[in-house]
Amino acid sequence: MTAPDDQIDPVWEDEIKNFFARPYWIEEKNRERIGNIWIKKMHCGAKEESYNFGINLGSHESVKEWSRQIYLQVKSGNMPMTENKAHLFPKEAVERFHLWITQGHRKTHACPIVDTAIRFPTHEPPPPVVRRDISNLNEDELNAYRAAIDDNLNPTELKSKWQELCYVHTDWCLHYQEAFLPWHRAHLMYMESLIGCGIPYWNWMAEDASNPESVSSGIPQAFLDDEYIHPTKGKRANPLKFALAKDGKSKSKDGGEHPTRAKPLLPGADRRERATYIRRMNLFQRQIVDALQEPYFSIPQGYIGTAGYPWANIPEFTPPQDIKLYLYDFRGKVIGKYFDNLLEQPHDNFHGWIGPDMADNSYTAFDPVFWSFHANMDRVFETWIQAHPTAQYTSSFPLRPFVGAHVSAINLSEGDPNAWVHTTIGGMAKGCRSLGYTFDSPRVPDFNKGTLDYVWKLAETENMVLLKDNSETENKGPTKAYVIFDGVRCTDETFVIDVFLKDKARASLTEKELESDIENPYFVGTSTRIGMGDAATSESKGRRCITQGVKRFLPISLIPAEIESLGAEQVEVVLKVTNLSQGTEVDKETYGKMNGFTGKFYWEGPTAASERAGAESEPTKAEGQESCCGRKS
Structure with missing residues (x-):
């Protein structure tokens, strides 16, 4: 076989088949051996030596059928699959293969030349899926979403796609690690591939969401209605309320076969109790605004x-x-604060706030609220991605069991040797438009600390001091405060840790002063530990979160006036720990022995106490040394 310059018109028998069987551009002694490897790799080799793509490079009919794809691959240097660049098709061989195609894939010179153009179909990607604010949907649009869940997931049946979809979270969800947000993004995309439409988001970041009198407050009405009108089947039970809980049994001891939600969020709740409950959302929103200000994404996976x-x-x-x-x-x-570290705390808080089913990772996905809640959490994630285009991620880490760049399949096999086919952190850390979906604007603008804060009008108290920005602190730099929980790990049950701050020198807080009410001047926030619950197997339960403890930062935006002028060593952190799974309060001696349940107070930035005393607040820092929270002093 010689170079193609001596050939007039390329045909299979005299020239083209040898491009694969005995490539002329490889040294002669290795041509046949290399050719055999290529043919086995593409079609007929044993499992350990073949990709089994179903393309027989030794067959005229098979190469004819796949000729357009083969041409694109050899031209781009992607085929044959080899690390030796000298084995790639040279330019003249690519051109001869192209000519062979355009002359009609002739097998011998006896075959007539037939003008055959290579047609490359234009690929128009489908229009992006749009995730809309659920409060912006009209009745027909909302009913279409409900019908998509009804028709494709059959959520009111035990043996259904709904149970299978939600069990993916029970057995595979990842928390307390870099994969947390990318994994949940993949889970949302997989659901959308099943129902054929975007998941509308519940905007719990609306600036009036913590106003008990606003329609933005609490769980959206779409999840509370008893019935809806199916576009073709008429009146039906609302799947956003009556989808079956895990195995048809709610996490709540008092619940039935459907997910149970916190009583203050249900119709008919005591008005005062509901108002107190709703106002706590403001603290969660503040935590999210703090998280969005962090420049780095996560501790590497x-x-x-x-x-x-x-x-x-x-x-x-x-x-x-x-x-x-x-x-x-x-x-x-x-090593300190990161975006995902700070965001996962309010994420957990919201889950516990909505509970009981939403407050247990084994049950949470079975509540239809979960999907719209996480669609909005993904919108927060997207906001950070867009603001940090050069962010670094552990890109190749697989997000099992999801498969492919657009997450349209799952692979539950434990022994899958092709781990590379799974969706990865890097694949999910792209802008959402490149993944095939976008977010529509919310009905109500999002909360931020620069807007009028409704909570202050509600509280009407002088016992809180809103943190000031640079312009209000005479250029002394921003003042922030944190309670840091170290060694936080996954727990089986759900715990809510309400945090209070006081002067160590004063007496213990009274029962009234230990109320978890935003109007209480000593109450500064909540740190929730969402229980991992029971997965299907002990093995799947063990791999859902890391075993090492992590730091959990609780930003304190509402500073009690009592401690504003104190050094950190003079501030006492008082905790009220509730086992939400059991509905019981945990005593200090018990939670003091648990990992990550002891909080320590830190100032970050100048405080009135350090200015007057001429000394640093705890921890002691030399000028220019890194502080505990990763900032320069």
Whole structure:
């Protein structure tokens, strides 16, 4: 076989088949061996030596059928699959293969030349799925969404696609790690592939969502209606209310076969109790605004507890070293607050707030509220992505069981050898438009700390001090406060930790002063631990979150006047811990022995106390040294 310059018109028998069987551009002694490898790889080799793509490069009919795709691949250098660039098709071989196609895939010279153009169909991607604010949907649009769930998922039956879809979260959800937000994004996209439409989001970030008198407050009416009108089947039970809970049994001891939600959020709730409950949303919203200000996404997946910390950053080396001595991650950034770390806290708070089913990771996805809640959480994620186009991620980490870039399938196989086919963190960390969906604007603008804060009008108290921006602190820099819980790990049951701050010098807080009411001047926020519950197997339960403890930062936006002028060492953190799964309060001796249930108060930035005393607040810092929260002092 010689180079194609000596050939007049290419035909299969004399030339083209040898491009695959005995490629002339490879040294002669290896041509047949390499050709056999290519043919086996593409079609007929044993499992361990073949991709089994179903293309027989030794068959005229098969190469004729696949010729357009083969041409595109050899022209682009993607075929044959080899790491040796010398084995790729040379330009003249690509051109001869192209000519062979355009002359009608002739097998021998006896075959007539037939003018055959290579047609490359234009690919028009489908229009993006649009996720709309559920409060913007008219009745017909809302009913279409309900019907899509009804028709495609059959949510009122036990053996249904609904139960299968929701069990994916029960068995595979990832929390307390970098994969948290990308995994849940993939889960939403998978549901949309099943129902054929976008999931409308519930905008709990609306600026009036914490106003008990606003229609934006509480669970949207779409999830409370008993019935809806199906476009073709008439009146039916509303699947957004009556979808079956996990295995047809609510997490709540008092519940039935449908998901149970917190009583203050249900129709007929006591007005005062509901108002107190709704106003707490403002604290969650503030936490999300704080999270969006963080410049880095996450601690790299699998980083905590693994080998490879840079020893040069340890003050002394006498193994074993405490993990807190490792100050920097692999990229030289301070280990501390990250966007996903701060966002997962209000995420958990919302889950506990909606509960009981939403407050247990084994049950949560079975409540239809979950999907619209997480669609809005994904909108927050998208906001951060758009603001940080150069952010770094552990891109190749697989998000099992989802498969493919657009998450239209799942693979539940534990022994799947092709882990690379799974959806990855990197695939989900792209802008949503490139993934095939967009977000429509919310009906009500989102809350931010620069807008009029309705809570202050409700509270009408002088016992709270709103944190001031730079213009209001005489250029002394921003003042922030945090309660930091260290060693936080996944728990089986759900706990709500209500946080109060007081001067250590004063007496213990009274029962009235320990009310979790935003009008209570000592109540500053909530840190929820969403229980992982029972997965289908102990193995799936164990892999849903990391085993090492992480820091959980609780930003404090509402500063009690009593502590505003105190140093951090003078501030006492008082906790009220409730086991939400059991509905009982946990005593201090018990929760004090649990991982991540002890909070410590920190100032970040100048305080009145440090200005007057001329001393640093706890922890003591030398000028320019990194603070506990990863900032320069």
